[in-house]
Amino acid sequence: MPSLLEALELKYGTTAVDCSLTDEEIESSSPKAAVLVSIFIPKKSPRHTVPALLVLQDCDIDSAGNDKEKLRNKCKNVEELDLAQNKFSEWKEVFGILQHMPKIKFLNLSFNSLAKDLELKDGHYDFLKNLVLNGTRVSWPAVQRLIKILKNLDELHLSLNEYRAVDLDYENPETAHFCLKKLHFTGNPIEYWGEILKLGYVFPSLENLVLAECPIRSLNLNDCSRNLIDEDIQKLPLLTFSEDKANMNQSLYKSQKCQYSDQYSVENTSHLENKTCNKIRSETPCCRIIDKEPHSSFQMLQFLNINGTLLSMWSDVEKLAKFPTLKSLRMQNCPLFESPQEYTEHERRQLLMARLPSVETLNGGGVISLQEREDAERAFIRYYMDKPEVDRPERYAELVSIHGKLDPLVQVDLTPEKRVKVTFIYGDLIEVRSVDVYRTVFELKTKLESMVKISANKMRLFYVDQCLQTVMNHNYLRSAESDVFIFKRIFPEREIAQNMRLHKDKITCIIVYGLAPYLQKHLENQVKFLECIVFCFDESLNKIAQKNQMDSHIRFWDYERNQVTSRYLNLVFLHHTKATDLIDGFMAGLVQINHQGVLQISMEGLMKYFHAAVTSLRLLVVQNSLNTCLQYIVAKLLEKSPLKYPLTKALTFLNPATVAFAKTLAEENLRAALDILLSANLLPASVIQNADREYKTLLSDYYLLEQKKIFS
Structure with missing residues (x-):
């Protein structure tokens, strides 16, 4: 397996020339600094320079290497080191690497097998702020020594290390680490909050704590003590005083064990049993913090992530509300929120927010x-007002004192009806049926065949709407009230007809908000693309609004009816009756129709003026169309044009005019172009150096200077 030095040489080469300047060289203006400033091309390819962010994941590295001096020269500027998924097993090899990286700030050792103890006791690693030990199975004694050595550590990752308990010396104030603010503890099989509480004592300045996917069942500290005591009591031998009392003593022991595990005391047992159980309680680590609160060691905690835990009680959420500085909480995928539950996701969020008054996110x-x-x-x-008082949390009384006792909300069902009652009339036959609104008209006709004895293909249905009749017949709104009496006389035995009401306010609402928008939209779609329209308008006084208004009408050929049709279009309120106000109102009335299709404008008087206005309007429409087309073409040209690329701009050093009359600009553009080509690895450094030298020679060529004089 390779060492770190071998992996570096394999990735970045064997040379160790450093392109960077030291602080002394920069301050002293050494010749080396002058040379590097004057040459724009890097002295050495970035490929052969060890970067400040060094990533060597999954390289099978197991040691630092034998040549310490060479390793120090290569890694002296490394600030972040990622050695995840390698073969490190000895801590001395890890610290053997760190001692050659004086600027190291971040170290990732995830998924290296570092379960052995750490023998190093001191060291100087003041710059190291972040340490990632996920999946390393690092032992707690090693963690204890690490936090003692890394005194400035700000963030620590201990996820996926199979910790079932926290074995740190949390009772000793000298072992506390006051600089650590972020701790990631995801995926460790810890079940009891008492163990998590120890982390707060060891890291009293902790601000961010991530406990995702930890099977924590409750924030109650008694659960920890009860479980550990129960486990230890099971190990006790049965106490017997005589053979004939063995069975009685065993039964007594079992009953008292259960009582002790629930109440932490043993009563009515022998003095020997009491003494043994008290000894267990005093020696159980978790029992020492049983009198503490779940938040007692987290006085500075601001962010807590408990996603995927096994919390299932609202009482645990109420304990989170007592954390003094908690501002942000992540709590999802917990049994508390799993279905089936009696509330929706929105209600769960509201119940969380109401219980956590200090949480901001x-x-x-x-x-x-x-x-x-x-x-x-x-x-x-409102959620708890109908619950029994014993089921109401303490937060309920606090909120009632703030908002008072509230009335229950009215349950409003806005679900559309699926069936409606419809009266069918055919001659003297009258029948009321419940009709499914999602049926098609043909299906409805099929259902009516048995009633009227007519085939569905030959049947025609007419819908009689009193509001629509009022509009189409231009009736007064009040006349609709009298029409109701006709229904009562036609259907004297029908309860629906006898209870029917149709006041003018109701019919006005139906016409304005039901029929009018539909008719207006239908008219707009009908005249939008017409080629021939006559626009008519008239100015009048609106007596209700006490404002002048301009009513607009249009006449056009209706292809559906095959005749000329006149329709009311819209109205525009006018503040004054000046010529400018009239033209503004006129233009507003024309918005909904095709301007190019206007053949004639009709009004009493002012005809010449408005004929000229229409001509100006058509010219304006044409100009706007041309401007829009030109803007679109220019935008497309700019979008597809290569002028937006820096390399295109830099290549202007090839322009003969630039070469002849702007030597400085030509050199700057050449440098920019070569720099872009070098950074993109399109040309090697040697070719770029030759190009730069030959171009400078070209600019100083005598023949070129003579041709420049002739050209000028």
């Missing part, structure tokens, strides 16, 4: 607004 969304939070809190009150 939830599950990666935007900042929760004041309006959204208030809506969530009100929904929370």
Whole structure:
């Protein structure tokens, strides 16, 4: 297996020439600095330079290498090192690499087998801020020594290491690491929050904690103590005082074991059993923090990710609300939110927000607004107001004191009806049926064949709508009320006819908001592409609005009816009756029709003026069309043109006028073109150097200078 040095030489070559300048050389203006400033072409290909970000994943590297001096020269400028999925197994090899990288800030050792203990006790790695140890199975003693050595560590990744407990010396204040702010602990099979609480004591400045895919069942610390005590009690030998009391003692032990595991005390047992159980409790690590709160060690935590955990109780969410500085929470794919549940996804989000008053962002969304939070809190009150008082959380009383007792929301069902009652009349036969609105007309005719004894192909259905009759017959709105009496006389025995009401306000609403938009849209589609239109308008006073208005009518040939048709088009309110106001209103009325199809404009007086206006309008339409076409063509030319590429601009050094009269500009463009070709690896460095030298020779050629004089 190769060493790190061998992998570097394989990837970046065996030479170790450094193109960078030291700080002393820059400050002293050394000849080396002067040379590098004057030459624009890199002295050495970037391929042979070890970058500041060094990635050597899956290279089977297992050691640093034997030539330490050579390794130090190559890696002295490395700031980020990725050695994931290699063959490292010894920590001394890892630190043997780090000691040659004085500027190292980031180190990724994921999926290297580093389960052995760390023997190194000290070192100077002040620049190292981020350490990734995912899937390394690093031991807790090694982690303890790492955080002691890496005093400035800011971010630590310990995911996928199969930790079932946290074995750190959290009770010793001297082992606390105050610089670490981000900890990733994803995918470790820890089930009890008491173990997670230890991390907070070891890292008191922790701000970001990721516990995704950890099977944590509850934030209750008693669960940890109960489980560990139960496991230890199972290991106790049965206590017997005599052979005839063995069975009785065994039964007594089992019952007292259950009581102890629930209440953490053993009562009515022998003094020996009490003494043994108390000893177990004192020696159980998790029991030492049983009196703590779930947030006691996380006083600075701002971000918490518990996606994919096994939390299933709202009481755990209420414990999260007690974290003093928690601002962002990610909590998804938990049993608490899995179906079947009695609430929707939107309701779950509202219940979360209402329980977490200090959380500002939830599950990666935007900042929760004041309006959204208030809506969530009100929904929370309404959700629990019908629940028994014993099922209401403490947060309910707090929100009631803020918003008061709310009335329940009215349940409004906006689902469209699927069936309607329709009265069918055929001669003297009258029948009311419930009709499915999703049936076709032909299917409805088929259903009516048994009623009217007519084939569906020969049957014609007419829909009688009183509102439409009022519009088409130009009746007064109040006259529709009197038409209702006709229905009552025609159908004296029908309850629907006797209860029918059709006041003018109701029929107005149906016409304005039901029929009018449909008729207006139908008219617009009908006249949009007509080639011959007569536009008529008239100015009048609207007595209700007390404003002048311009009513527009059109006459056109209706191909559906095969005749000339006159239709009312629209109206435009006029503030004044000046000529400019009239022309503005006139132009607004023409918006909905094809301007080019206007043959005549009719109005009482002012005909010459508006004929001229129509001519000007047609010229304006033509000009706008030409301008739009020209803009589109120019935009397409610019889109497809190579002028937008930097290389095209740089190639102007080949322009004879530039060569003859703008020597400085020609040299700058040449450098730009060669630099682009070099960075794209289209030309080797040697060819570029020759081109630069020959071009400069060309510019200073005597014959060229003589031809330039003749040309000028």
